[in-house]
Amino acid sequence: xxxxxxxxxxxxxxxxxxxxxxxxxxxxxxxxxxxxxxxxxxxxxxxxxxxxxxxxxxxxxxxxxxxxxxxxxxxxxxxxxxxxxxxxxxxxxxxxxxxxxxxxxxxxxxxxxxxxxxxxxxxxxxxxxxxxxxxxxxxxxxxxxxxxxxxxxxxxxxxxxxxxxxxxxxxxxxxxxxxxxxxxxxxxxxxxxxxxxxxxxxxxxxxxxxxxxxxxxx
Amino acid sequence: xxxxxxxxxxxxxxxxxxxxxxxxxxxxxxxxxxxxxxxxxxxxxxxxxxxxxxxxxxxxxxxxxxxxxxxxxxxxxxxxxxxxxxxxxxxxxxxxxxxxxxxxxxxxxxxxxxxxxxxxxxxxxxxxxxxxxxxxxxxxxxxxxxxxxxxxxxxxxxxxxxxxxxxxxxxxxxxxxxxxxxxxxxxxxxxxxxxxxxxxxxxxxxxxxxxxxxxxxx
DNA sequence: GAATTAACTATTGTCGACAATCGACACAAC
DNA sequence: GTTGTGTCGATTGTCGACAATAGTTAATTC
Numbered sequence: 451x452x453x454x455x456x457x458x459x460x461x462x463x464x465x466x467x468x469x470x471x472x473x474x475x476x477x478x479x480x481x482x483x484x485x486x487x488x489x490x491x492x493x494x495x496x497x498x499x500x501x502x503x504x505x506x507x508x509x510x511x512x513x514x515x516x517x518x519x520x521x522x523x524x525x526x527x528x529x530x531x532x533x534x535x536x537x538x539x540x541x542x543x544x545x546x547x548x549x550x551x552x553x554x555x556x557x558x559x560x561x562x563x564x565x566x567x568x569x570x571x572x573x574x575x576x577x578x579x580x581x582x583x584x585x586x587x588x589x590x591x592x593x594x595x596x597x598x599x600x601x602x603x604x605x606x607x608x609x610x611x612x613x614x615x616x617x618x619x620x621x622x623x624x625x626x627x628x629x630x631x632x633x634x635x636x637x638x639x640x641x642x643x644x645x646x647x648x649x650x651x652x653x654x655x656x657x658x659x660x661x662x663x664x665x666x667x668x
Numbered sequence: 669x670x671x672x673x674x675x676x677x678x679x680x681x682x683x684x685x686x687x688x689x690x691x692x693x694x695x696x697x698x699x700x701x702x703x704x705x706x707x708x709x710x711x712x713x714x715x716x717x718x719x720x721x722x723x724x725x726x727x728x729x730x731x732x733x734x735x736x737x738x739x740x741x742x743x744x745x746x747x748x749x750x751x752x753x754x755x756x757x758x759x760x761x762x763x764x765x766x767x768x769x770x771x772x773x774x775x776x777x778x779x780x781x782x783x784x785x786x787x788x789x790x791x792x793x794x795x796x797x798x799x800x801x802x803x804x805x806x807x808x809x810x811x812x813x814x815x816x817x818x819x820x821x822x823x824x825x826x827x828x829x830x831x832x833x834x835x836x837x838x839x840x841x842x843x844x845x846x847x848x849x850x851x852x853x854x855x856x857x858x859x860x861x862x863x864x865x866x867x868x869x870x871x872x873x874x875x876x877x878x879x880x881x882x883x884x885x886x
Numbered sequence: 887g888a889a890t891t892a893a894c895t896a897t898t899g900t901c902g903a904c905a906a907t908c909g910a911c912a913c914a915a916c
Numbered sequence: 917g918t919t920g921t922g923t924c925g926a927t928t929g930t931c932g933a934c935a936a937t938a939g940t941t942a943a944t945t946c
Contacts, residue, residue, distance in 0.1 A: 459937095461736060461899070487928070497901040498928085499717065506724045518679060519907060519928060534816045541759045598752045604822075679929070705898070715931040716898090737898060737937060 463503025466494050470504060471610075474513055474524060475617050482526040485514065512611050527615045536660050539608045543589065544652045546596035546605070547636075548645050554595050559641060562591060566630075566637055573630035581626055588633055592640070632658065681721025684712050688722060689828075692731055692742060693835050700744040703732065730829050745833045754878050757826045761807065762870045764814035764823070765854075766863050772813050777859060780809060784848075784855055791848035799844055806851055810858070850876065 460468075470490075473479050485505070487498045494501070505522050508514040516522035554562075565588050572580045586609065593602050632655050639647035678686075688708075691697050703723070705716045712719070723740050726732040734740035772780075783806050790798045804827065811823050850873050857865035 459736070463899090486926090488926090499900060499902095502928095503899090510728055518677065521908095521927070534818045537763070537816055538760075538818055538822075541763050542756075545755070545759050598755055600752045600756050604756075681929090704896090706896090717930060717932095720898095721929090739897070 461503065462496055462500045464507060466490075466496065466500060466504040467507040469494070470508060471511075471513060474614055477617055479524050481524055481618065483524045485522050485524065512607055513614060525611070525614070527611065532612070532615055533660070535608050535611060536656055539605065539612075540653060540656045542601050542604055542608075543593070543656070544649050546593045546598065546601045547640065547648050547652055549596040549598065550592045551640055551643050551645065551648060553597055554592075554640075558591075558595060562588065562637060562640070565591065566633060569630045569633060573626040576626050578626065581629065585629075585633070679721065680714055680718045682725060684708075684714065684718060684722040685725035687712070688726060689729075689731060692832055695835055697742050699742055699836065701742045703740050703742065730825055731832060743829070743832070745829065750830070750833055751878070753826050753829060754874055757823065757830075758871060758874045760819050760822055760826075761811070761874070762867050764811045764816065764819045765858065765866050765870055767814040767816070768810045769858055769861050769863065769866060771815055772810075772858075776809075776813060780806065780855060780858070783809065784851060787848045787851060791844040794844050796844060799847065803847070803851070 470479075470485075479485075487501045487505075490501045490504075491498045505514060505516060509516055509522070513525055514522050515525050565584055569581060569584045569588070572584065590602070590605070593605050596602075632651070636648070636651045636655065639651050688697075688703075697703075705719045705723075708719045708722075709716045723732060723734060727734055727740070731743055732740050733743050783802055787799060787802045787806070790802065808820070808823070811820050814820075850869070854866070854869045854873065857869050
């Protein structure tokens with residue numbers, strides 16, 4: 451438990467990185483906007499070193515890009531970036547689900563099912579925000595049990611970048627129910643340990659997202 | 669071309685990161701060894717800020733891990749880490765090769781073939797070092813033409829970490845000729861645009877590496 | 887003697903200042 | 917009009933110092 455407490459003590463850099471991340475999520479910053487160290491330093495009332503620290507963290511998460519002697523900029527995600535990320539997410543998730551399928555115990559399937567039930571509730575209410583959170587929870591739960599910690603890190607990083615891109619769009623999925631149903635199908639495929647079906651469902655699910663994204667912007 | 673020149677102007681931090689990377693490759697540092705900022709600062713005759721910069725770069729490449737207020741350490745790769753990385757590499761490379769297969773033009777295949785010829789020469793001489801470089805070149809060439817820039821970055825990062833792990837082993841592949849032949853088979857599968865065969869060859873190739881790694885250490 | 891607390895030391899976290907570099911603009915040469 | 921050159925302000929790169937913290941050893945208590 452000491453470990454947890456230790457991990458909770460965040461450095462100033464981390465705190466500022468989180469603050470900036472929220473700004474990006476909330477569209478307080480434009481794609482490609484330049485971030486000036488000194489300016490942020492006075493804004494947050496810290497030194498430039500601390501801002502640099504925050505930049506490094508954000509750069510690792512792919513939210514920001516810094517060019518030597520040119521400054522650091524909010525990452526400018528294009529339609530092509532989205533395609534690349536979804537392609538990556540597809541192969542990772544497919545493999546992760548197929549691995550998880552054999553590794554998950556009865557109790558894990560039950561837990562997954564309970565996430566589905568929550569999803570149904572929120573889908574009926576048309577509550578997109580919570581639905582997206584549950585979506586994350588569902589996918590991350592499976593990936594957590596795939597036996598490859600690198601998959602998890604990669605997946606998280608992709609999700610964060612996708613979320614930024616999505617935040618800059620206004621239109622969401624048309625039907626919360628169909629969104630929910632996709633997860634049900636995925637779950638069914640897992641329970642029946644049908645690897646081919648899992649693979650197909652993952653591909654369908656991601657293509658579904660892809661279509662919604664590509665239809666707009668650029 | 670100005671871009672290139674610009675990219676060549678390396679900051680002190682980058683230079684030091686490279687120096688440290690070489691130290692790690694050359695086994696001048698042990699797995700898990702703690703790196704002390706002040707110590708390195710005096711050794712390289714720079715300030716601690718610069719060493720920190722170098723640490724960030726190395727951390728992004730996965731060669732070093734830093735824990736808040738505890739310091740930064742040379743990454744300690746275990747057999748499990750290797751398995752995870754090879755699993756990741758497998759799915760990325762499989763997808764990359766299959767995509768590249770349709771995207772590469774006649775000239776690209778010729779270039780690939782020329783790499784193979786160089787490999788044959790070095791394989792006959794039993795020159796492992798150059799053979800490994802050519803192996804890298806072969807795989808990276810294909811991945812460069814898969815149409816997904818994120819694949820390339822990921823692959824590079826995996827390769828670097830693998831190389832560190834390998835550097836800490838003493839035994840290499842038994843036969844340079846069979847190592848070369850694997851690439852010939854991969855090439856043949858590509859030329860014939862036989863996706864299934866490509867997939868199988870990639871899996872075989874990586875399993876081959878895996879066996880060699882897992883037999884030793886731990 | 888074991889456990890707890892209190893210095894002490896080594897090391898990282900944060901800071902503000904100076905140096906080097908970039909981009910923009912003005913000016914000169916052709 | 918275009919191209920090159922020099923200057924200037926804005927911004928990043930690098931620095932060394934001080935503050936805060938973790939790990940270690942010594943002192944204290946029971």
